[in-house]
Amino acid sequence: MAFSFFNNYFLTIDIGFKLIKVLQVRKKEDDAIEVVNFGIGNTPKDCIKNGAIRNKARVIEEIKRLIRENDITAKEAKIVMSGTNIITRIIMIDDVPEDEVENRVKSEIESFMPIDMKDHSVDFKMLDYNRNGGVKKRRIFVTAVKKSIINSYVDILNSLNLKPVAVDTPANSIAKLFNNEIWLKDTDTRIRSQGNQRFDTGTVAVLDFGSETTIVNILKNKVIEFNRVILIGSSNIDKEIFEKIVADKLKVDFPEMYKKKYGIILKRDYNNDLEWNCSEISKGVIDEIIKNINTCFNFYTTRCGGDKITKILITGGGSQLIHLKDYLEGIFKIPCYSINSVDIPGVEFSENLDINRIYYLTNALGIAL
Template structure:
């Protein structure tokens, strides 16, 4: 069976730019190619001419390697505002009208022009669950300009919670999964149940490689981590303690809202191999499975593709490509 249409997802992170190419093979989408490069400006906002030129050069290089008419690029969650709303079952016209008025809430907190969109997350017995998103208009226009100058015709700009949930849906995951993204441009928790987003929340924390090294040193020098975690979080440094508390609050909120359902597993993305230092602490504190690096296997990957390094570096890029 020959490969047909291709789909390209680009995760434009502050540290790395990751790209994933998916193709149709028969009735399935499979991961054909993955690519990673440094982000030369160290940011996801590029309003200055030199910054735009640097990002344009990176995207042009990706376009040369993976030309595609189905390109989706991610917008950092730090640049977006999210609202989860529940609406009654309505006809198509009434639903659009209701969503329009819900969108107006963004104008009370955003001080500039913005572009908004929505996704119907789930149709329940008597209601719709809807995710609303707004991003400042100038940021959207910068992304479109730079992508176009690099030779891309964008199919869409997308957000990370939706992209990450798509990967779990493609994996046919039915468990309740918490995706914890600790990249500097996102820092959020997305809870996914049976492939559908239930809840997402930005983490108001200061977490960086220094924090990761601190916890790595603590784990390396303490042979009895179980006793430490059983006695509370006092043994952790303040930044790491805040991280654990924010995650715990998010999990507790989900449990209350979902009538005592628990998190079945955690997928940890965002800081490459450094995240391995977090695994033992999260596993013991939350008493659940934690996936990092090569422990997470993609079921829809070409047999000829070998992933060097951290499999989860490409998690979001694959999710963006799946939108195609």
């Protein structure tokens, strides 16, 4: 959407499996955005399944509460869909004239993607060229979403008496965020010793650690080229701690509290078995996620014509697991940074806001741009 006048306010909504995020944003004269206020609430239980909203009424009530309690007054809104029912693929087509690209893409989609074109909204972005068997091919990033899913999110905005401006995917929200030049903050010795660094150069993996899923996004020179949803998230750690620690008679009543307290322990304290046992459970779940991430990385480089990953950025509520960044860096042997370690020019926050919670807000910020 193009804004035609100064000081235009709008809101963005990101409905996740566990949390709902609502931001009120002001579009400034220089095209920067200022987050004026935001609210984070719990997604009502069992209301989201595979990206579809099962109980709109309960979701709407929670959004209304966040709007009311955080003095959000804008009437135009953008909303981010949950990611598990969004299909993305890279397809390759022959090097044809520009006016033939759309028909060729549609033909490839009908042949190789498991969708009914009549029931889906399909978008595609042209990437670079590649050679496949000595033949020059154009790489195309395709996104397909069921129209019924999109309509359910539009219905939520209409029920809130908000004017729908956009319904977007998490992958596209990340791509919009990275359309800016992103810089690393002066937060650790690596950055201080090398001076200011642009983060968004080369091939970057953005890993969104959510409650029920982990989303793998890969961008090359700020353009999204790969997106997959892994059906394992940080809540799997809670379940494992509850089942295994309780079974060991250690009587842990709040597994999420222990997950947050201990995280991944890099050095064992032999006087604290609870700490070590919780850490080992966390590592077991993270190792399973890492195995899936590796599969994604290999698929991207071998099947999608992608380049080697040069940096990793982690975001989402699960990214706050203690020592996760260090653990990932040790496994992948690639520099790994948290979303809290980067500056995003063009994104500002009002002085009274707690920006330390930005790891929850990545998708809601991206769709605002």
